[in-house]
Amino acid sequence: MFASAGNRANAMLSAASFRKLLFSRSFSSSSRTSETLNPLPATFLRGGTSKGIFINRDHLPSDRSAWDRIFLGIMGSPDPVHGRQLNGMGGGVSSLSKICVVGTPSLAQQSQGIQVEYTFVQVGIRDTSIDYSGNCGNLSSIIGAYALDEGICCDPTTTLDGSRITIRSFNTNTQKIIDTTFPVSNALVPVLDLPETSIAGVPGDASQIVMDFVNPGGARTGKLLPTDHPIDSLTSPNVSVSLVDATNPTVFIRADELSSFLPLSDYLKHIPTEVPQVLESIRQRGAVKMGLDPLAQAQPKIAILSAPNTSDDHAQSVDIVVHALSMGVLHKAVPMTVGLCLGVAANIPGTIAWDIVSESRQNRQSGDSKLVRIRHPSGTVDVGAELSPDGHVKSAKVVRTGRRLMKGVVWW
Known part of the structure; x- marks a missing residue:
């Protein structure tokens, strides 16, 4: 049975009364x-x-x-x-x-x-x-x-x-x-x-x-390099990773190493493959080495790194290319905590990020810059990091809008 218009009106608060009731509460x-x-x-x-x-x-x-x-x-x-x-x-x-x-x-x-x-x-x-x-x-x-x-x-x-x-x-x-x-x-x-x-x-x-x-160093683990090493080896699969904890802990891995045994190029083009399970396995093994819960999907993140390789990369002076995952999903834009962590990692000698950025700048014969230009699927972002001589990360900066x-x- 339908209520009459009058009954419906009596049963409903006016918009003004509703707002007053809602926002005047203590x-x-x-x-x-x-x-x-x-x-x-x-x-x-x-x-x-x-x-x-x-x-x-x-x-x-x-x-x-x-x-x-x-x-x-x-x-x-x-x-x-x-x-x-x-x-x-x-x-x-x-x-x-x-x-x-x-x-x-x-x-x-x-x-x-x-x-x-x-x-x-x-x-x-x-x-x-x-x-x-x-x-x-x-x-x-x-x-x-x-x-x-x-x-x-x-x-x-x-x-x-x-x-x-x-x-x-x-x-x-x-x-x-x-x-x-x-x-x-x-x-x-x-x-x-x-x-x-x-x-x-x-x-x-x-x-x-x-x-x-x-x-920002040691946001979750208390240490910038949770294992004290810029490079760590994982097994099953056998890969090298950099485990860095700045703003958020992240597992960094080289794309060319993954491509040796995975259809990575298809995955990065969003063509369905079995890659996610392998990446999740790597992420979980990295989490264990960092002393984190491997079953917590949000932490650590995992990011795939590669050298700039397109004409547009070179024209825009890109230092490094990243594809990042969060909660098991490939992102269309780099999560900013991952971007900031990557900017910090690029300033730590011996990490995968450091090696790629150093090689990129050497190839285009450009000097050291305080900003790292990152290419991600949606474009580029410049990230800055300030480290003290003893390797302590004093700050990491980036520009956003809202x-x-x-x-x-x-x-x-």
């Missing part, structure tokens, strides 16, 4: 433990080549064991048959199945100049996996802007020249500090739509966001 510590709104206030943002849901930490339960169910519902996971996450905000690929929980830093963190704290969440697509082990470099680029927009950024008054601001954030996953510098208005509102720069994989120009990962997409509520 989220004290006590209320957080007893209830979580559904729908939940949220913002949908692009950061670099990823998109994600951003949530104020105060709007979630204080008991983190209750988070997983909420995040799976938001993203529409699990979707074991179709893998499209049509019941949620996910997009069927790992770069679109991400959440950032952002909040005010502790008093101890504030005393260190940290202005915002965040936790990155990688949500499984076909299964119920929720991974907190790593960080997302792309979404990290928009944390400062979100914190300013939401009024949860501590002491946001310091600007560089009146038109740009640097926000210092703390990532709980890796226990690392990331500074982001971006344009603001006179009222300290982030300005993200200036035609300043473009990045590969994203159409159009936008405001430049400079990311600086402070002391955009506000939607602000409102999300059902879970």
Whole structure:
């Protein structure tokens, strides 16, 4: 039986009443433990080549064991048959199945100049996996802007020249500090739509966001080179890898070595082959050597490296070419934490990245540059790394852009 129009009207809140009910609620510590709104206030943002849901930490339960169910519902996971996450905000690929929980830093963190704290969440697509082990470099680029927009950024008054601001954030996953510098208005509102720069994989120009990962070495393992070696040997299959932990731990392997026993060229053209199982085996063996859980798909990443070989590579002074995987899927753009890790690895003598970059620059007779130009499937990106004479990584930098997409509520 259908309800009358009058009954339906009485049963529904007006849009204005709904917004008032939703956003006027008090989220004290006590209320957080007893209830979580559904729908939940949220913002949908692009950061670099990823998109994600951003949530104020105060709007979630204080008991983190209750988070997983909420995040799976938001993203529409699990979707074991179709893998499209049509019941949620996910997009069927790992770069679109991400959440950032952002909040005010502790008093101890504030005393260190940290202005915002965040936790990155990688949500499984076909299964119920929720991974907190790593960080997302792309979404990290928009944390400062979100914190300013939401009024949860501590002491946001310091600007560089009146038109740009640097926000210092703390990532709980890796226990690392990331500074982001971006344009603001006179009222300290982030300005993200200036035609300043473009990045590969994203159409159009936008405001430049400079990311600086402070002391990024040992993000997960505590050591830049977890095995103390720039090259390690794995068995079954027998391959050489570089295991580097900067911003996120990554297993680097040469494409020409893989091509000796795998149909790699077909795989990199997205022609279905049996390559993924072999790469996952290599990734898991690398994880064991790094002291990480081999069954955690999000960490470490695995990246296939090769020398620049096309006329366009040479014309653009490309130093190295990378194809990266995340959550078992070949990416159309390099995950930025992998790109940053690669930039650091290229500055460590003896690694696979160091060898390829050195040979590339020698062949084109170019001098050493502080920036490493990386070619990935969507274009190029320049990554900078600063190392001290003793090999300590002081910082790793990259330019990103971001955009506000939607602000409102999300059902879970």
